[in-house]
Amino acid sequence: MFPAGETGADLxxxxxxSAAPAPIRILYCHCxxxxxxxADVKTGVLAQLAASSAEFEAVPDLCEMSARRDxxxxxxxxxxxxxxxxxxxxxxxxxxxxxxxxxxxxxQILNMRxxxxxxxxxxxxxxxxx
Amino acid sequence: MSRLDTxxxxxxxxxxxxxxxxxxxxxxRIMVALLxxxxxxxxxxxxxxxxxxxxxFVVVLGRFTGPPPLFDGAAALQFEQIDxxxxxxxxxxxxxxxxNTGAAKSGAWKPWFPVIDFGRCxxxxxxxxxxLFDVYGVSSDGKIQVRNQDNCKTDCPAxxxxxxxxxxxxxxxxxxxxNGDQVSSDDMRREAMKVDxxxxxxxxxxxxxxxxxxxxxxxxxxxxxxxxxxxxxQNCLLKLQKEMDIPMEVLASLPSPDEIRxxxxxxxxxxxxxxxxxxxxxxx
Ligand code: SF4
Ligand code: SF4
Numbered sequence: 001m002f003p004a005g006e007t008g009a010d011l012x013x014x015x016x017x018s019a020a021p022a023p024i025r026i027l028y029c030h031c032x033x034x035x036x037x038x039a040d041v042k043t044g045v046l047a048q049l050a051a052s053s054a055e056f057e058a059v060p061d062l063c064e065m066s067a068r069r070d071x072x073x074x075x076x077x078x079x080x081x082x083x084x085x086x087x088x089x090x091x092x093x094x095x096x097x098x099x100x101x102x103x104x105x106x107x108q109i110l111n112m113r114x115x116x117x118x119x120x121x122x123x124x125x126x127x128x129x130x
Numbered sequence: 131m132s133r134l135d136t137x138x139x140x141x142x143x144x145x146x147x148x149x150x151x152x153x154x155x156x157x158x159r160i161m162v163a164l165l166x167x168x169x170x171x172x173x174x175x176x177x178x179x180x181x182x183x184x185x186x187f188v189v190v191l192g193r194f195t196g197p198p199p200l201f202d203g204a205a206a207l208q209f210e211q212i213d214x215x216x217x218x219x220x221x222x223x224x225x226x227x228x229x230n231t232g233a234a235k236s237g238a239w240k241p242w243f244p245v246i247d248f249g250r251c252x253x254x255x256x257x258x259x260x261x262l263f264d265v266y267g268v269s270s271d272g273k274i275q276v277r278n279q280d281n282c283k284t285d286c287p288a289x290x291x292x293x294x295x296x297x298x299x300x301x302x303x304x305x306x307x308x309n310g311d312q313v314s315s316d317d318m319r320r321e322a323m324k325v326d327x328x329x330x331x332x333x334x335x336x337x338x339x340x341x342x343x344x345x346x347x348x349x350x351x352x353x354x355x356x357x358x359x360x361x362x363x364q365n366c367l368l369k370l371q372k373e374m375d376i377p378m379e380v381l382a383s384l385p386s387p388d389e390i391r392x393x394x395x396x397x398x399x400x401x402x403x404x405x406x407x408x409x410x411x412x413x414x
Binding site for chain 2: 010013030031032033035036043046047049050051053054055056057058059060063067070072074080087088089091092093094095097098113
């Protein structure tokens with residue numbers, strides 16, 4: 001076991017330094033502390049992400065991150081082609097703005113409150129209209 | 131330190147060089163288990179790029195085949211071998227690391243607070259005047275702000291009802307458009323009606339609350355039958371609860387009429403100051 005500690009900026013594995021790794025552009029919100037996103041939709045989306053070869057960030061609750069102005073929101077919002085699975089786009093934009101990290105208009109927000117898991121997962125993984 | 135300012139533990143589910151991959155089903159179940167316990171998870175498959183930030187603790191979980199891979203970066207990460215573990219064991223491993231770091235735990239507070247849609251907000255400060263719990267504030271450039279999110283009363287969307295522009299969202303609310311759904315012209319008509327109703331009642335919803343409470347009090351004082359008095363009070367609260375969808379717990383914990391008056395005056399003064407207005411809104 002290695003000691004825990006505070007981490008610096010972007011970390012890269014010394015074993016795999018030949019190519020610059022692609023930044024993660026998929027963010028999945030688990031809405032863990034409320035029942036507003038149907039459970040079958042969120043677990044369905046997560047299962048399809050996990051079954052793909054995509055790398056992604058999964059967070060328990062974007063609302064909480066916004067409330068504590070989590071600096072990771074700024075890092076995520078810096079991606080022009082970010083795709084987010086969460087809830088209503090107006091709310092998600094508001095949450096990033098409230099954290100001081102407004103999303104670019106190019107961010108694609110998929111709504112797990114209204115859309116089925118297959119549609120959300122496929123748009124997360126392949127892009128498409130959002 | 132506020133619970134919102136503290137460091138959190140992040141997990142990285144690492145399947146890159148120096149480790150064995152997980153089956154998709156195992157990967158998914160481990161992630162659900164960690165997320166349900168409030169841990170953020172970064173799923174890394176081939177690349178090894180993690181954006182780690184100074185105030186986070188990071189534990190890298192993997193089926194390591196030898197010494198943990200070397201990560202670049204100034205600070206240390208913690209690595210945990212998860213080969214052969216089921217999801218609950220992985221969560222236990224994360225819990226152990228968490229206990230050692232002293233990092234805050236997500237989920238201690240249901241994140242319930244207003245989020246302003248600045249595309250709609252006209253900076254009228256009605257929300258600031260209305261809120262008794264100092265949730266709202268004003269930025270240095272005079273703009274309305276949500277400042278003390280964790281002061282907000284869980285499941286209470288009352289301030290969204292006083293916003294004439296339908297600009298206040300509660301993402302975890304049940305109904306449109308307060309949950310962030312698009313605002314329709316019907317919603318705008320309803321909101322305009324609400325403001326009119328509030329104006330007819332004296333322009334101040336807290337004065338309505340106080341009037342009801344005073345009326346209820348005078349009824350109670352004359353009322354000898356305790357049971358009937360209790361029923362009256364319950365009816366009164368039920369009506370308010372229905373009108374504004376205010377949870378019973380919030381109504382039951384409202385400050386006394388005098389405290390409400392003092393807080394409402396303070397909030398209105400802050401709003402007036404922010405607006406630089408010469409016309410003082412009436413506070414009863
Ligand atoms: S952003 Fe939406 S989906 Fe995510 S935690 Fe908040 S309400 Fe739930
Ligand atoms: S009441 Fe609505 S429009 Fe007025 S300042 Fe508050 S959020 Fe903005």
